[in-house]
Amino acid sequence: MRLRSFNAPTMTEAMALVKAELGPDAVILATEQVGKAVKVTAALDRDAILGVSLADSTPIDPLDAIARALDFHRVPAPLADRLIQMSGSYLLECPRQALAAALRSRFPIQPLTDRQKPPRPIMLVGLPGAGKTATLAKLIARARLRDWPAIAITCDLVKAGAVEQVGTYAKALQVPAYRAKDAEMLRRAVAQAPVDSFIVIDTVGSNPLDSGDLEHLAGLAESVRAEMVLVMATGGCVAESAELAQLYAEGGVNRLIATRIDAARRLGGILSACEAGRFTFAEFGVSPEIANGLEAVAADRLAAWLLRSTLEPAGQGATGMVVSPPRQATGTHS
Ligand SMILES: Nc1nc2c(ncn2[C@@H]2O[C@H](COP(=O)(O)OP(=O)(O)OP(=O)(O)O)[C@@H](O)[C@H]2O)c(=O)[nH]1
Ligand SMILES: [Mg+2]
Numbered sequence: 001m002r003l004r005s006f007n008a009p010t011m012t013e014a015m016a017l018v019k020a021e022l023g024p025d026a027v028i029l030a031t032e033q034v035g036k037a038v039k040v041t042a043a044l045d046r047d048a049i050l051g052v053s054l055a056d057s058t059p060i061d062p063l064d065a066i067a068r069a070l071d072f073h074r075v076p077a078p079l080a081d082r083l084i085q086m087s088g089s090y091l092l093e094c095p096r097q098a099l100a101a102a103l104r105s106r107f108p109i110q111p112l113t114d115r116q117k118p119p120r121p122i123m124l125v126g127l128p129g130a131g132k133t134a135t136l137a138k139l140i141a142r143a144r145l146r147d148w149p150a151i152a153i154t155c156d157l158v159k160a161g162a163v164e165q166v167g168t169y170a171k172a173l174q175v176p177a178y179r180a181k182d183a184e185m186l187r188r189a190v191a192q193a194p195v196d197s198f199i200v201i202d203t204v205g206s207n208p209l210d211s212g213d214l215e216h217l218a219g220l221a222e223s224v225r226a227e228m229v230l231v232m233a234t235g236g237c238v239a240e241s242a243e244l245a246q247l248y249a250e251g252g253v254n255r256l257i258a259t260r261i262d263a264a265r266r267l268g269g270i271l272s273a274c275e276a277g278r279f280t281f282a283e284f285g286v287s288p289e290i291a292n293g294l295e296a297v298a299a300d301r302l303a304a305w306l307l308r309s310t311l312e313p314a315g316q317g318a319t320g321m322v323v324s325p326p327r328q329a330t331g332t333h334s
Helices: 011-022 046-051 062-072 077-089 095-106 132-145 162-173 183-191 211-223 238-250 268-277 299-307
Strands: 003-008 027-034 037-043 122-125 150-154 177-179 198-202 227-233 255-259 280-285 294-296
Touching (some): 003 011, 011 027, 062 077, 062 095, 062 299, 077 268, 095 299, 122 132, 132 255, 132 280, 132 294, 150 162, 150 183, 162 177, 177 183, 183 211, 211 227, 211 238, 227 238, 238 268, 280 299
Parallel strands (some): 122 198, 122 227, 150 177, 150 198, 227 255, 255 280
Antiparallel strands (some): 003 037, 027 037
């Protein structure tokens, strides 16, 4: 274990020493005032890192704790400065509460199914592998729990096994599933849904650098007045996530679902995506499990993840399962 102590006149200077010596992944184990100096004990050992939480490393100024967390998550400096400034203005001693208040006012939150069924079909779009189909299943599972009539439609007729994947989920969740290769078939599938159904539409992984992909998605969405919602995996490069978000926003997306929070260490990518795309945060994918793998976004939860220990995946803790990700294919209606 590499355990080191650093002394400096201020916490900020001590933190700068820690970062310079041990790098950005160092974890603070203790801080104490020694005379006029601040002593910071930090480690790079994985076990030590797993054993502490940033939120728990007590006698530390709340804003220092927030600054340290945002730095670890690689939140871009202008956004981090703004969040720190806003956190400071709330005069809250608890870093989590202060950061949550700042996040709440900086990032609008609008869950997809906030007690009420969305008035329009939801069309999930995003890069290949972002978690669109799993999110479709999670949303349908939630609808089933609320006794809402629901249908699943997939426009992904390209990826091998994609139709079967949606079919398997739909069968397990006992909802009708349709495939639609174009806008006309999509219109027909939507028209078959019982009145007041919750309609979720899956799409093929898209490339936002190709304007044709985005135009195709926008055309599909428009044909059934669906809302396009971006599904993005957490943990991506901050700059890349922001630029991709901007492109999807120009293509007509207003809301973001961040998946794989449980499997990511750093949340800067999704924060900067939300900021760059001017999205509202909708949902978090917190586990691959269908029954409990989706959480409506709450600022308090996001703040806790940002402040938690550096090696622990953010969404840790979700357990239990009703429906597994599909392993074998079955057919869908068409
Ligand atoms: N750990 C974790 N895994 C997830 C989450 N959401 C999705 N996954 C997993 O991510 C993988 C890809 O998910 P899919 O839903 O197939 O992704 P997709 O966007 O539909 O992929 P394409 O159809 O290929 O574009 C699967 O193994 C999912 O189980 C999540 O929130 N947490
Ligand atoms: Mg898919």
